[in-house]
Amino acid sequence: MIRFTRGLSLRGKILTLYVFILLLPTLLLGSGVVYLVVRGFHQNYLSTVDETVRQTAQVVDFSKRSYDLLAVRTATDGELVARLARQYDDMSEVVDTVNYVDRTFLITSKYLPGIVDFRIYHTNETLVQDGQLLWRPESRTIAGQEESAWYRNAVASDAPLRWSSVPGNAKRTVITHKIIDRSGVPLGLVYILLNYDAVFGELLDHPFNDRGSLFIVDHDRRILAATDRSHIGKPLVLSEWSGLPAEEISAPDQQLDLTNSKELLIVKPLSSGWNVVSSTAMKQLSVQNRTILLLIVGITIFFLLLSVSLMMAVVQNIVRRIRKLGSRMVDVSRGEFEAAIRYNESDELGELENRFNLMSERLGKLVEDITRAGLQEKEQAFRALQAQINPHFIYNSLGLLRWRALDAQDGEQIQIIDALSTFYRLTLNNQISVIRIRDEVEHAKAYLDICQFRYPGKVGIDWEIDESALDLYTIKTVLQPIVENCYQHGAIVRRPEALIQISVARRQNRVILSVYDNGQGIPENTLRQLATGGRHGKGNGFGTANIKERLALYFGEDAEYAIESELGQWTRVTIDMPACTVEPTIRKGR
Numbered sequence: 001m002i003r004f005t006r007g008l009s010l011r012g013k014i015l016t017l018y019v020f021i022l023l024l025p026t027l028l029l030g031s032g033v034v035y036l037v038v039r040g041f042h043q044n045y046l047s048t049v050d051e052t053v054r055q056t057a058q059v060v061d062f063s064k065r066s067y068d069l070l071a072v073r074t075a076t077d078g079e080l081v082a083r084l085a086r087q088y089d090d091m092s093e094v095v096d097t098v099n100y101v102d103r104t105f106l107i108t109s110k111y112l113p114g115i116v117d118f119r120i121y122h123t124n125e126t127l128v129q130d131g132q133l134l135w136r137p138e139s140r141t142i143a144g145q146e147e148s149a150w151y152r153n154a155v156a157s158d159a160p161l162r163w164s165s166v167p168g169n170a171k172r173t174v175i176t177h178k179i180i181d182r183s184g185v186p187l188g189l190v191y192i193l194l195n196y197d198a199v200f201g202e203l204l205d206h207p208f209n210d211r212g213s214l215f216i217v218d219h220d221r222r223i224l225a226a227t228d229r230s231h232i233g234k235p236l237v238l239s240e241w242s243g244l245p246a247e248e249i250s251a252p253d254q255q256l257d258l259t260n261s262k263e264l265l266i267v268k269p270l271s272s273g274w275n276v277v278s279s280t281a282m283k284q285l286s287v288q289n290r291t292i293l294l295l296i297v298g299i300t301i302f303f304l305l306l307s308v309s310l311m312m313a314v315v316q317n318i319v320r321r322i323r324k325l326g327s328r329m330v331d332v333s334r335g336e337f338e339a340a341i342r343y344n345e346s347d348e349l350g351e352l353e354n355r356f357n358l359m360s361e362r363l364g365k366l367v368e369d370i371t372r373a374g375l376q377e378k379e380q381a382f383r384a385l386q387a388q389i390n391p392h393f394i395y396n397s398l399g400l401l402r403w404r405a406l407d408a409q410d411g412e413q414i415q416i417i418d419a420l421s422t423f424y425r426l427t428l429n430n431q432i433s434v435i436r437i438r439d440e441v442e443h444a445k446a447y448l449d450i451c452q453f454r455y456p457g458k459v460g461i462d463w464e465i466d467e468s469a470l471d472l473y474t475i476k477t478v479l480q481p482i483v484e485n486c487y488q489h490g491a492i493v494r495r496p497e498a499l500i501q502i503s504v505a506r507r508q509n510r511v512i513l514s515v516y517d518n519g520q521g522i523p524e525n526t527l528r529q530l531a532t533g534g535r536h537g538k539g540n541g542f543g544t545a546n547i548k549e550r551l552a553l554y555f556g557e558d559a560e561y562a563i564e565s566e567l568g569q570w571t572r573v574t575i576d577m578p579a580c581t582v583e584p585t586i587r588k589g590r
Helices: 009-075 078-085 091-105 147-156 194-204 286-312 316-333 348-386 391-408 411-425 436-452 480-487 522-532 546-560
Strands: 115-122 161-166 169-180 186-195 212-217 223-226 264-269 273-282 434-436 459-465 473-475 497-506 510-515 558-565 570-578
Touching: 009 169, 009 186, 009 212, 009 264, 009 273, 078 091, 078 115, 078 169, 078 186, 091 115, 091 186, 091 480, 147 169, 147 186, 161 223, 186 194, 194 212, 194 546, 264 480, 264 522, 316 348, 348 411, 391 411, 411 436, 434 436, 436 459, 436 473, 436 480, 436 497, 473 546, 480 497, 480 510, 480 546, 480 570, 522 558, 546 558, 546 570
Parallel strands: 459 497
Antiparallel strands: 115 186, 161 169, 169 186, 212 223, 212 273, 264 273, 434 473, 497 510, 510 570, 558 570
16 A cells, blocks of 8 residues: 555545545445344344333333332331330320430331321320321321321221322322221321422433423322323323223223224333333334444444545654643652643644643643642541531430430420420531421421520510411521521610510412511611622621521522611611522522
8 A cells, every 4th residue: 555655645645545544444444234133123222121120110110129128117017017006195205205206216216218197196095296297187288188087098998008199299109008006996196298300200201301201100000100200190091901990991081092003012020010111212213224324424433534644643743742742741640740741843733732731730820729639638538527516426315414404394494495405406407408488487486485594574575477387498597597696786785675576477489587676776787788799797606697698599680688777776687588489409500
């Protein structure tokens, strides 16, 4: 080849190499590849879809067994069954049972991801419901139904363990398991509320590159999860299945009938009696054919790049300079940033060598800065470790004090300890940033209870709470710092007829939180500083500036924080934010 092309120009050499190295092999190999791929493509496509459904079925089966095991272990716990069947005459025994349930199952309920709520229902009239894990069926609403009716239906069900969707809420799935004593008498029910997205969303939301659908069907042939969530709860009709109730077959708009579907249907049964069903459009085959054509084009480009690389290999000067640059890169990887590449040419490689020298110099400075920053970070981490508070130690200490107070029958001390426990439960919980307004109000009440014990009879507290706003969401710790400022900066305890008014109101799609006090007020210059983002006066520390920053982080300009005051008379702090029925998240770009 070298002897043949020796007398040709550079253009002739490139064309000759192109024909013999790229064009002819590409035509021959491309024709053969197209024939073989088209011949075996249909079978490969079916195998790929079948394998995808099989793997999905395995994941669903494993996930179901994990949640089933949690429900079964809870419902068959011998100690729990015995305690639910016991008749209680002493409050200390009731407290002991509540503590046992919290201690045993509170952590257990967090073992698996996606668990939104975990409850143990019972009908023992001598045992309380603590509102945390122990519940009694009443007239509340749960799983889209009236709680008492839901409980009766679940207990009357033939199956001890049952999965179901929540009517009207495709984002939630419910697991129930009956708690039965040795004689077969039902004592209660284990209730587990799952986040649909955490359990099924990633598996089913975008199957087959959004060109198909997946369904998870329970043993009653009802759709428990689906790519199209509007189908959840409907019975699925296939030609290979029969025996659906007549009322369901007579209501075609309330079922999903795939018996005459022209799409590719694959059914994978699970060990529990469930089935994973896939529906894939056959037009996916044409999409894959286009992929084959793109593959052939890619092969063509590959051979073109190969020819270019062979031509570049002839230019020894460029090869030598590249190797020199590579050798210098090895030195940099070893941490040697001082030596530079000498260059005289002003072409592209010369520009690259120049930029490499600049990069090497900057890398040296960056490594030095990173080393220094690492040492500072370790020092700060050590200081933070020294200052860390163990919340469990505080809870255990408060619990010990409460038991001592119970022994001493000191009711006032018990109230103080309960208020401190409620206050620190939210304050020391760094795992959450968003809570319901109900919990925020309880947190503020706990703080005020503590203050009332510190300053008995000096400050009147007036609550105006709109019940319709309590189940909405707010960011954590917004009311308590404002109330704290009434005592610290408003000097409320020194005022005659001192009064703090706290109101929570819902106005259509807005929520208004307001705190009023008749303390000493705020000077006008300090009020202007607070309005422009200052961190002085009322709102210092964990007050105004911090609350404003967190409101902006979650709501942007859709939330307003306002302070009104008259020096020597009164102060009112108002938070106007959206009414959030779902948990708000940090806005992107903040």
